[in-house]
Amino acid sequence: MSSYQVRPATLRDAKAIAQIHTSSAQEVYRGIVPDDQLKAMSSVEKRQxxxxxxxxxxxxxxxxxxxxxxxxxxxxxxxxxxxxxxxTTGEIWAIYAAPTHWDQGVGVALWDAARDGLVEEGCTNVTCWVPLRNERALRFHESAGFKREMTTAKTAVVGGVKIEEVRLKRALS
Incomplete structure (x- = not known):
């Protein structure tokens, strides 16, 4: 049982969400995206x-x-x-924890809430797209039961840099 409470976001939460999204992305993409481009794509205001x-x-x-x-x-x-x-296929569009809270159960609590929400919507499967070089995210999703669909690999452009992504999928039952 997680010690974190999960609730629907309100408009007042947008800035905190943007700050977490930015700080996590900077950590995750460090070494993958050049530093100057990483800095350029770190606008909290745009994400907010x-x-x-x-x-x-x-x-x-x-x-x-x-x-x-x-x-x-x-x-x-x-x-x-x-x-x-x-x-009946849902998707995790984004899932991020503040770097200060990595490996402390935040992601699991968020995944549980998303899974419950997708089941309520009538979804039977769920997918997510993850950069192949984001080993932390791949490990997280695979520990939650997702499997890589290697035939789905595609190139996405993140901050002007090409990033290889793969779709992961799992049943919701």
Missing amino acids: AYWREAIEYCEPQVQVAIDGDKIVGFVGFDRSRDEKSRQ
Whole structure:
């Protein structure tokens, strides 16, 4: 049982979500994306605007993990954005914990909440896209039962740098 509470995000949470998203991305992409481009893609304001809109329109659904009165992580999930996926396929659009809270159960609490939300929406499977060089995220998702679909590997552009990504998938039952 997790000591973190997870609740739906409110508009007031957008700045904290953006700060976690930025600090985590900087840690994760260090050594993968050149430092100058990493710095350029680290605008908390742009991420805050994105997450405010996501929260306002519930696309994706956003939930936050709370430790005491502080937001320490978030998850965005909804139906899959992949064109050929079934209506019963959900997707983890983003899942991040503050680097100060890595390996402390935040991700598990967020995953549990997202899984429950996707099941409520009628989803039977869930996918996520993860950079192949993000070993931390791959380990996390695989420990949660996701399996790599290597035939889905694609190149995404992150901060002007090409990053190889792979889709992971698991059943929700």
